[in-house]
Amino acid sequence: MFETLSHLALQQYWWMIVSILGAALVFLMFVQGGQTLFLSLGKTEVERTLLINTLGRKWEFTFTTLVVFGGAMFASFPLFYSTSFGGAYWVWMMILFAFIIQAVSYEFRSRPGNFLGARTYEVFLFINGAVGTFLLGVVVATFFTGSPFSINEYNQSRWEASSRGLELLLNPHNLSLGLAVLFLARTLGLLYFKNSVDEPALEQRITKSLWQNAIPFVVFFLTFVIWLMFSEGYAINPETGEIFMQANKYFLNFIEMPVVLILFLIGVVLVLYGIGLSLLTPTSNGIWFTGPGVILTVFALFLVAGFNNTAFYPSSYDIQSSITIMNGSSSHFTLTAMSYVSLMVPFVIAYIWYAWRAINKQKISKEELTSGDSHIY
Amino acid sequence: MLENIDFTLVDWSRGQFALTAMFHWVFVPLTLGLAYMLAFMETIYYKTGDEEWKRITKFWMKLFGINFAIGVATGIILEFEFGTNWSNYSWFVGDIFGAPLAIEGIMAFFLESTFIAIMFFGWDKVSKRFHLTATWLTAIGASLSAVWILVANAWMQNPVGTMFNPETVRNEMVNFWAILFSETAVNKFLHTITSGFVLAGLFVIGVSSWFLIKKREQLFAKRSIVIASVFGLISTLFLIGTGDSSAKEIVKTQPMKFAAMEALYEGRTNAPLVAFGVLKGKDLHKHLDVDSHAEFWLKVEIPSMLSFLAYGDPNSYVAGIKDLIMGNEEHGIMPYREKIRRGYEAQQMLSAYKEAQKADPNGEEFQLLQAKFRDQDFIDNYFRYFGYGSFYDPDPVQLEKNAFKMVPPISLTFYAFHIMVILGGYFLVLFAVFLFLVMRNQLHTKTWLLWTAVWSIPLAYVASQSGWIVAEVGRQPWVVQDLMPTMTAVTHIDAKAVMITSFLFAAIFVILFIAKIKIMVTQIKIGPKKKEDPNNV
Numbered sequence: 080m081f082e083t084l085s086h087l088a089l090q091q092y093w094w095m096i097v098s099i100l101g102a103a104l105v106f107l108m109f110v111q112g113g114q115t116l117f118l119s120l121g122k123t124e125v126e127r128t129l130l131i132n133t134l135g136r137k138w139e140f141t142f143t144t145l146v147v148f149g150g151a152m153f154a155s156f157p158l159f160y161s162t163s164f165g166g167a168y169w170v171w172m173m174i175l176f177a178f179i180i181q182a183v184s185y186e187f188r189s190r191p192g193n194f195l196g197a198r199t200y201e202v203f204l205f206i207n208g209a210v211g212t213f214l215l216g217v218v219v220a221t222f223f224t225g226s227p228f229s230i231n232e233y234n235q236s237r238w239e240a241s242s243r244g245l246e247l248l249l250n251p252h253n254l255s256l257g258l259a260v261l262f263l264a265r266t267l268g269l270l271y272f273k274n275s276v277d278e279p280a281l282e283q284r285i286t287k288s289l290w291q292n293a294i295p296f297v298v299f300f301l302t303f304v305i306w307l308m309f310s311e312g313y314a315i316n317p318e319t320g321e322i323f324m325q326a327n328k329y330f331l332n333f334i335e336m337p338v339v340l341i342l343f344l345i346g347v348v349l350v351l352y353g354i355g356l357s358l359l360t361p362t363s364n365g366i367w368f369t370g371p372g373v374i375l376t377v378f379a380l381f382l383v384a385g386f387n388n389t390a391f392y393p394s395s396y397d398i399q400s401s402i403t404i405m406n407g408s409s410s411h412f413t414l415t416a417m418s419y420v421s422l423m424v425p426f427v428i429a430y431i432w433y434a435w436r437a438i439n440k441q442k443i444s445k446e447e448l449t450s451g452d453s454h455i456y
Numbered sequence: 457m458l459e460n461i462d463f464t465l466v467d468w469s470r471g472q473f474a475l476t477a478m479f480h481w482v483f484v485p486l487t488l489g490l491a492y493m494l495a496f497m498e499t500i501y502y503k504t505g506d507e508e509w510k511r512i513t514k515f516w517m518k519l520f521g522i523n524f525a526i527g528v529a530t531g532i533i534l535e536f537e538f539g540t541n542w543s544n545y546s547w548f549v550g551d552i553f554g555a556p557l558a559i560e561g562i563m564a565f566f567l568e569s570t571f572i573a574i575m576f577f578g579w580d581k582v583s584k585r586f587h588l589t590a591t592w593l594t595a596i597g598a599s600l601s602a603v604w605i606l607v608a609n610a611w612m613q614n615p616v617g618t619m620f621n622p623e624t625v626r627n628e629m630v631n632f633w634a635i636l637f638s639e640t641a642v643n644k645f646l647h648t649i650t651s652g653f654v655l656a657g658l659f660v661i662g663v664s665s666w667f668l669i670k671k672r673e674q675l676f677a678k679r680s681i682v683i684a685s686v687f688g689l690i691s692t693l694f695l696i697g698t699g700d701s702s703a704k705e706i707v708k709t710q711p712m713k714f715a716a717m718e719a720l721y722e723g724r725t726n727a728p729l730v731a732f733g734v735l736k737g738k739d740l741h742k743h744l745d746v747d748s749h750a751e752f753w754l755k756v757e758i759p760s761m762l763s764f765l766a767y768g769d770p771n772s773y774v775a776g777i778k779d780l781i782m783g784n785e786e787h788g789i790m791p792y793r794e795k796i797r798r799g800y801e802a803q804q805m806l807s808a809y810k811e812a813q814k815a816d817p818n819g820e821e822f823q824l825l826q827a828k829f830r831d832q833d834f835i836d837n838y839f840r841y842f843g844y845g846s847f848y849d850p851d852p853v854q855l856e857k858n859a860f861k862m863v864p865p866i867s868l869t870f871y872a873f874h875i876m877v878i879l880g881g882y883f884l885v886l887f888a889v890f891l892f893l894v895m896r897n898q899l900h901t902k903t904w905l906l907w908t909a910v911w912s913i914p915l916a917y918v919a920s921q922s923g924w925i926v927a928e929v930g931r932q933p934w935v936v937q938d939l940m941p942t943m944t945a946v947t948h949i950d951a952k953a954v955m956i957t958s959f960l961f962a963a964i965f966v967i968l969f970i971a972k973i974k975i976m977v978t979q980i981k982i983g984p985k986k987k988e989d990p991n992n993v
Contacts, residue, residue, distance in 0.1 A: 136573060146531070153535075179964060183529055187525070193971055193975050409555070415627065417558055427562060
């Protein structure tokens, strides 16, 4: 059935899959957000262990989603992969190192004879949480702000800044989205703690911290979105494939794709509602609003970056080198083959859901960590 | 031509990738095999209800968890490095390589990470049956992820099922099944996965032997040895079988690698197999020329065995390194200089294509060139040597010299191959002896043998790494066989940047490795959970 679709339809289908993965990843970074918080929230060693174990049962999903997001990008839009990863070398390397130290920290932290001591692994988790979220936010911002590269007729890319990605950190809009993602992850982490931890002493501290993180998140997020609505964007002439700058491009994309606008608005409202609810009432259900809200919002932003004749990885050095879902994708055949594989995704989501429910029937408490029969981080 | 290449950059990029891949492979094979042994042990627990089997399962599961975490952490490095350090490569192969990688993510990683959570945290939360299912699914998930990444690797060794598109300048997939079920992919998967099983078997036997030496946990140790020696013995037989079929396939698809494995300079019929040998001289591949000969300090040969291994016929002809470079008319081997010339012609054709397109995309010339890249005769006789063109030089003397540079490091390939094969044979004997003695309940008295098993654990890792050295060093100078040389695959970046990241990787790997070894040793010394002590989990 997929082979009858046009190449463009497949490219759009895969951009949507990549967008969903990206959106899920941003939501799942509540794990990273939580990792930046347990040191300050947990006043005793037991509380810290409790918080780390709460996160420890989810970290693999975030990690796996990141790996799959990378894999799907490589598979469906390899020109982006070869240009961005090889070009913005230092940014990707920093992200990579931040994630290498995460996986081992959970497993090693509480093990006897762990060489570096529990505190080092806790600091590793903090670094992963802070650096990983911030830099991924910066990279996603370049989907709108552009990067300095060129691509020749052999599709070989060249990065035109010798700072190899570090220059991206000088752009204020990249920074504002990076910080927005960081504070969003922390906010989500708090909502997740509120939902999963059964420990009254922590609850007050969680609410207080929520104020301190939700407000910066909203400020940085609005700063970025308002700039985005007024800024010019990288548009494609569908007749010639030529790229040109168009005023208010991303705002126009919302207007011209009302479904995306509606998804975005619903998403933003859900995010704010979940946060408000958790701040003002004792409910632990905030994450069930904010979480899906984040997914919708990020999904809509990805669609605005890549759909409606927009270059999703624009070049600020040579505008015609900008990567679009049309010129940067895999072949019709490969996208078709992969599309069949994508039919397994609902099945994957179903068993993940089933497995989570089986594990999460009760909230995690101090008692469970000393019950002696479970795997402790 | 070659003088335009920054070989410092190429070497550091290769070094960094080798470092991360080898470090990744320290952890993966154990998880691949141990996952199945956990499933066997838990199945016995499920069937018998014997709590001792649960203790056994949980002990090995803990060691599994410690390994798994670093396996995951190092796996993501490889995925990133394709992009960061092999930018040209990731575009050139992205249409093929990406798909298995994405499938691996969707099919295998989520399966693994979901059910591993049940395996670790679900003992008291889900039913015994569900838990057992989760353990099996974790093992299957681990194997599935190996399938896809090895399919991708196999395609680089033997690029089938694709066609070059001059418009996008890359290979594009035309037959998914040809890639998935290529002879190389099937052999590579079976050989690699069984090597993981063997390594895990040796690990379990070695650790259990230590308990027997210390006269601790005797029942636990003997039961673990039974499982591991049966599993290990069967796996080693498969390992040897798939090794044999790999050799038969490599002699066809990568004859230069095959010749280097045996340091066979001159081809011959009734070629003997060097069972054991020490080569004279170093950097053999750098000093190779028309007059080079393989010289050994000492060697033990099995007559006609190499011919038999390669083709199943002791009288068959096996091509040597020099035949492949200089050609051999009698046996229909085209010299490298001709392949370079043809590859260069294909590369020039691509430039002409791009020029013609710029001049007039509707012109006759452009259409002719378009047709050329679809012409089977051109594909079979010119384009298939595309990568050779990068070694072209207008000066015929220099071209001939370049041809002699197109060989893998001979000594390294030779030794890695022989170490792998000799150790494989040794493991077979070890498993058989252990199985025999443990069944007759005579094992615990043979302390020297138990120590042998303990010290065989590092040998398992040596054999496994050697196998990958044969596969990856042995295929040089290619990153994609005959189509893309390693030197043109790298990201153009300051070599210093790669040096810095290489040192950072090395530092972090050393630290993680020490931590992992210390944790493993501590856990082993603590041993399985005592029945009376609920805090020791």
